[in-house]
Amino acid sequence: MAASVELSSYRDQHFKGSRSEQERSLRESCTLYVGNLSFYTTEEQIHELFSRCGDVRVIVMGLDKYKKTPCGFCFVEYYIRSEAEAAMRFVNGTRLDDRLIRVDWDAGFIEGRQYGRGKTGGQVRDEYRTDYDAGRGGYGKLLSQKIAPNTDNR
């Protein structure tokens, strides 16, 4: 069983720097990526949950690039590594708003990263999903475009 504070296999492809630099930043970071949130989950809820592991320095909510509404992820930064580790250990894989949330190391927030990277503005994973997820806008974006009624009356 891998220790729960180990780095996961995910690597941000937009990281500026080499793979080893990226891994070093991840190992020293006090910032976490939190995923699989409901679009309706608020910053206040995240603050309440993550404060139980330590003093939260800042929360950056992930937003839809165009609509500027929450799109299901955020970054949580602590003051010290050990408190971020506590969140990896005790919060990762537990529920918030009835959803199992994912907590993973992040190399540190940079302006611009708060926006979804999908074509339609949200997270990429919400483009291709084929399941119905009420907490994340129903069906995936591509699928819902296909099944949406044609409103073009020309």
Add this chain to the structure above:
Amino acid sequence: MKRSVSLKGVPTREPSSDEDSDTTTGKKPRLVLDQDVVKTMDTMMHGLSYLGGTSIELKLENLSCFLSSLLESHKSDILRILENCVLEHPGHVSAYATFVGLANARNFRFGSDCLQFMVRKLRHYLLNGEWLHVRVVLRFLVDLLNCNVVTSASLMKLLTAFVAECEDPCEAGSVSDDQSRRDWLAFCVLSALPFVGKELDQKPDFQRLLVTLQIHVKKREALHVPLLSVWRDSTLPPLLDQLESLWHQVKAMEEHQWAEPDHQLLPRPYLAFDERLSAALQHSLPTFEMPPHQRGWSYPQSELIFRIFDFSITSHEELKLPPSLSIERYLLEAQVRHVLQSHHLERKKCAKHMLFIAASKPELAVCHSIVEVILGEMLRLPKAALPTINYGSILIELCRLQPYKMPPIVVQAANIIYSHLESMNVACFDRLVNWLSLHLSNFGFHWHWGQWAHDCLGLGYFQPKAIFLRELVGKCIRLSYYRKIATLLPPSLAHFLPPMPHPKFKYIDPLISGATLSELLLEAMRDKRTEVDRIHALLKGATTTTELRKINVFTQNCLHLSCKSFSHTFATLAKYHQVFKDLAPAEEEQHAIMEGIFEVWFNNQHYILVVIEKMIRMEVLMPKYVVSWLFGPLMRRELTKMYTWELLHVTVRLVQNPQRLGPRKRHLVKDEPKDSALTDSAIRGILLDILQRIIKVLSAESDGPDGSVEHYRFQWILGRMQETLFTYVDEYQKLGSKLVKISEDVDLNNSIAKSIQAFLVYVM
């Protein structure tokens, strides 16, 4: 045993498929090979503590085969790993002792070196005050008697050395009038006796050892028991002091001729190797002298045993817990506690190992014991060893792994605690609320709310159950949202719902004083092109408004405009940082800011807490003024609510960590205090101030007759005072002489004085 199966089933961290080819080709340098060997040793030795997979006997057989040719060449590695294993897995020392027994049977010198090494380590831990390690190593050495490695005479000498001070505290030369040292040494010996009582029973000096322990237990004063009790109700079974309880349990074993405890609760893996072990030669333990007490050493206090399931044993349950005072109960709890100690950081592993114990004792209510031990550790006084969420996350994991077995037990435990809330120590209260709210959040907030509602009909506002339900509902809302919880609660609990958590902006009313200025400012603040200087100018220009009114108007405006989320609020506060700093240089003005926050977010405690915390971090509000505001006239009626105490603790934390103040600097990883001497004096200053203010608030209240509103309020705040003392126990200990002076004040209310004195007896 056939060699061919020897490595099967041993958990190895990495596949060693290419290892063989390396050895045959011999291309890799020897160093690398050596590393592989050491790694395998490490994996296999740690594997002895893994409860799943192959049997412990097979694991031991495999390990001793593997190491048979390495005992000499890799002695130092083996001993180093052995030490780590014993310390990391205190619940498995018997297995490690068996391993040493087998090694000793093969290689007499290894046995001797191992004893030298371990006794040296024991001394090292004693000299360095690592008391928990001392106990584990002693337990290990004791089990070596069962594995035929040490002679009983030399072991008796070691045990006698441990309790020498208990025999005659003054003569032993360790001038510690500190009972806790003797308690700890006695506890180390007592907790090892169940394993060797039978072996030692007929040996000379053993009776004397027991008498010494008996005298110590009888003579000592367990003054901390009432102070550290989770329950204050005299009708409940009293919380037992662990040392005293263990003495009775061991004594009972002796009276029954050390009959083996039921349910195989004493793991004895060496029995399977009896033949081989008894053929080995024994060693005398190296001579050992107990290092005397040194100034400044502090020892673990004898703990109180938390029990809830004994309150109401229902007869229809199939599985039973061993009786409260039986050695079986102690041994079962010790096993659960060891798992918690070894694996608490990995909640999944921890839950799995706990359930292994349950699976191995199907005739016992092990799951009840698990829940009882975890909750007991979580509610421990003066404080828990781990954060509340750590215990909670393990309970969640247990419920997930055993969805039919565990949740009903958690419900049963919560019900028992809920029904005794009236007598629960207030110092445990926040932990209970935080745990249960998060637990509920993980299970869709499904709860037998209706039943709890039925229990609390006609409760007064300040009765502990009512306070608990209000705070629990509040915390559930914080983890979820208002409407969700509101629809979940039965109508009978509706009055425990707080008002809708919306902001209230009073300057919407144009008739109240300050409304004109507010409007002027709002207009300017809404316009993105407005410079901050303009706001300064507008505030300065309002000559007819008092300074305090201006602060109120400005604060309320900021919060009103940015009420959408914490981020919006923080951004606005950051934008007007300088305006706030200029407006509020001193106490009165800073109180006015907090009053403004309080008015806007009166219905949302979370915002009050977070916004004030943010403004302390921004160095707009000074911690000492936050404290004086919290205990000021406005907040007096809020003191029975949890968020005021959350805010108090956040404030103290920020004094303790001054590097968390100030503007946000990137790449600040190290969390070392700027100037520790300065920080220390600041902490002592604020803690003394807090205590004096709580006393002042309490002195202004009057403790009414039992059951009256005044009584509940007074007792609640008194409990909060105790909580504060407990939370900062080390710091308040340093303030001992000041506390003595405070408690001796003739005008001081008797209950307050008693509470402080009880604390002083505990820490001094």
